Amino acid sequence: MTSSISKLSDLLSEKVRKTNKVIEKNLSSKETPIIGDIASHLINSGGKRVRPLLTLVVSKLFDYRGEKDTFLAAAIEYIHSATLLHDDVIDRSEKRRGLKTANLIWTNKYSVLVGDFLFSRAFQLMVKTQSLKIMKTLSEASAIISQGEILQVGIEKKLDASQEDYLKVIQGKTSALFSAACQAGAEITEASDPHIQALRVYGECIGTSFQLIDDLLDYMGNENEMGKDKGNDFFEKKVTLPIIHAYEKSSLLEKKLIKETFQKPSLNQTDLNNFLEILENRKSLLFTKNQASIWTERSINALQIIENSEIKTLMIGLAEEILDRVS
Amino acid sequence: MTSSISKLSDLLSEKVRKTNKVIEKNLSSKETPIIGDIASHLINSGGKRVRPLLTLVVSKLFDYRGEKDTFLAAAIEYIHSATLLHDDVIDRSEKRRGLKTANLIWTNKYSVLVGDFLFSRAFQLMVKTQSLKIMKTLSEASAIISQGEILQVGIEKKLDASQEDYLKVIQGKTSALFSAACQAGAEITEASDPHIQALRVYGECIGTSFQLIDDLLDYMGNENEMGKDKGNDFFEKKVTLPIIHAYEKSSLLEKKLIKETFQKPSLNQTDLNNFLEILENRKSLLFTKNQASIWTERSINALQIIENSEIKTLMIGLAEEILDRVS
Structure with a gap:
């Protein structure tokens, strides 16, 4: 069965092609070819x-006929890429999507600066939409993303972080851009305010579900499919929902064990195996999946006020596929 | 004698006060108080x-009566602060303006993320000016700034970098924001296009002069006045115009000496003293000062088409003071 995401990509293949062209074109720079090298690598x-x-x-959902959606889509991808470059510097990551990270190949300096460049270019592309509403939506989203990342640093290694803390983190670092991508996609069209708001909520909810599944897959995925090692978050002592839930539900003895583990200077495969057992016993991965499904349901509900159409059906399918993805 | 810059600050004291209030207010965040701590520190x-x-x-020069200039000025300061936070991460600096750097106190992670936040907030403030022209000017400037910084990494430790390479670097990393600050300040007013262009050039040229003097003072200033150690650039092997000129003009023997010095893993006070002697012999600091004065002259010439006024006179004075500053 063809997935909704593939069908959408096919339906919009011309737009996708144009967006990719915008993405490519705005990276090239005679003076600083390294920008293109690094950004393209990612x-x-x-x-x-x-x-x-x-x-x-979303632009298609509201029957948009212009060309601004491709600038906007490229800007969204630039903002996303900028955050990934900076994330990898911050986390000292060595691998992303199965490849060496830019910071590892070109040094942190370049990753920070090319991230800054992509961010600026994103705003340059947005200017081309000639819409202050969109600049507002996306500059707000960008600020919320950094705030989410800052909150994330704050709960690092904090085993007793609350589920609410975690939700705030992922709603900043992930949901905000999904939300803005959908909201802005509606804002360049003639969509009414309630429709724009519905799309904002749809984006926010699938973004939250997307991140929950990401955090779940980190304990399940295999290296080939995820492009990163299983237990990556664990080895980085990144506190995500599976950990928070497992720790919350653990016995005093297990809590002590987890705490001691997290105090070790570095974690090994045995530590991971022990922890996977706790996750299994406490049904923490199942819990995470259930939480994700709640957000998926919310995203689908948000579309209720939108008239039925092929695109709408595929958007519902896309939300379900984000929930059920295995990579 | 009261300086032009003080007179301008006095004349605009109410606006400066309002700008500072905007700067302060937009840093506060209940969820992430650390943003305020770090940004305020800087x-x-x-x-x-x-x-x-x-x-x-510039807004005053064109008799601007609204409030948008204060949002714009705050946005400019945010962009500048964002680049400083990222610079200090990149250069692994430990001291700025006489204080410990944010990266040293709060770690690189926070410096990168708070820099990103300030950058986003800058765009949020710009949206308040409701001017796409300004968003264009400033998003372009931001992209040019990162390109300048990227070029700078490229000529690191490159003793045979050309004066042109260096000029491209500083016109990116410094002049672009001075230029945009003046251009955008004119763009929110009723100024004509030729006047806006004149102000763009004025800003660009004083920015170039400003950076040349900065690079010169690094070899002259004392710790108290600059807030950083004398020879800071030298110890970081940062190739600036004094070095480029000295190396260009050096004898083969001196060239060999400088090259060997720069190959040492770290430089000490004796290395600096030896190098200062070469700078003196080759009159490289005088050369740098002369170059700066050319840019100052250009900045003043750019104002020729502007009607005479008290503000214009003070802007000429300000350009001269940037050239003659000792800290």
């Missing part, structure tokens, strides 16, 4: 480009 | 705030 490394696709899909 | 550390002042001055 952008062409096989990311799903689901955020820019959402922008195109 | 912003209140005694920077001259010459860039936002320029925006206010």
Whole structure:
């Protein structure tokens, strides 16, 4: 069965092609070719480009006929790429999507600066939409993204972080851009305010579900499919919902064990195996999946006020596929 | 004698006060108080705030009566602060304006993320000016700034970098924001296009002069006045015009000496003293000062088409003071 995301990509293949062209074209710079090298390394490394696709899909949902959606979609992908470059510097990551990270190949300096460049270019592209509403939506989203990332640093290694803390983190670092991608995609069209708001909520909820599944897959995925090692978050002592839930539900003895583990300077495979057992016993991965499904349901509900159409049906399918994805 | 910059600050004291209020207010965040801590540490550390002042001055020059200039000036200061936070991460700096750097106190992670936040907030403030022209000017400037910084990494430790390479670097990393601060300050007013262009050039040229003097003072200033150690650039092997000129003009023997010095893993006071002697012999500091004065002259010439006024006279004075500053 063809997935909804593939069908959407096919339906919008011309728009996707144009967006990719905008993405490519605005990286080239005679004076500083390294920008193109670094950005292409990341952008062409096989990311799903689901955020820019959402922008195109939403514009199509409201029957948009112009060309601004492609600038907007490219801007969204640039903002996303900028945050990934900075994330990898912050996390000292060595691998992303199965490839060496830019910071590892070109040093942190370049990753920070090329991230800054992509961010600026994103705003340059937005200016081309000639819409202050969109600049507002996306500059707000960008600020919320950094705030989410800052909150995330705050709960690092904090085993007793609350589920609410975690939700705030992911709603900042992930949901905000999904939300803005959909909202802005509607804002360049003639969509009414209630419709724009519905799309904002749809984006926010699938973004939250997307991140929950990401955090879940980190404990399940295999290296080939995820492009990163299983237990990556664990080895980085990144506190995500599976950990928070497992720790909450653990016995005093298990809590002590987890705490001691997290105090070790570095974690090994045995530590991971022990922890996977606790996750299994406490049904923490199942819990995470259930939470994700609640957000998926919310995203689908948000579309209720939108008239039925092929695109709408595929958007519902896309929300379900984000929930059921295995990579 | 009261300096032009003080007179301008006095004349615009109400605007400066309002700008500072905007700067302060938009840093506060209940969820992430650390943003305010870090940004305030930097912003209140005694920077001259010459860039936002320029925006206010230019708006005043064209008799602007609204409130948008203060949002714009605050946005300019945010962009500047964002680049400083990222610079200090990149250069692994430990001291700025006489204080410990944010990266040293709060770690690189926070410096990168708070820089990103300030950058986003800058765009949020710009949206308040409701001017796409300004968003264009400033998003372009931001992209040029990162390109300048990227070029700078490229000529690191490159003793045979050309004066042109160096000029491209500083016109990116410094002149672009001075230029945009003046241009955007004119763009929110009723100024004509030729006047806006004149102000763009004025800003660009004083920015270039400003950076040349900065690079010169690094070899002259004392710790108290600059807030950083003498020879800081030298110890970081940062190739600036004094080095480029000295190396160009050196004898083969001296060239060999400089090259060997730069190959040492770290430089000490004796290395600096030896190098200062070469700078003296080759009159490289005098050369740098002369170059700066050419840019100052250009900045003043750019104002020729502007009607005479008290503000214009003070802007000429400000350009001269940037050239003659000792800190």
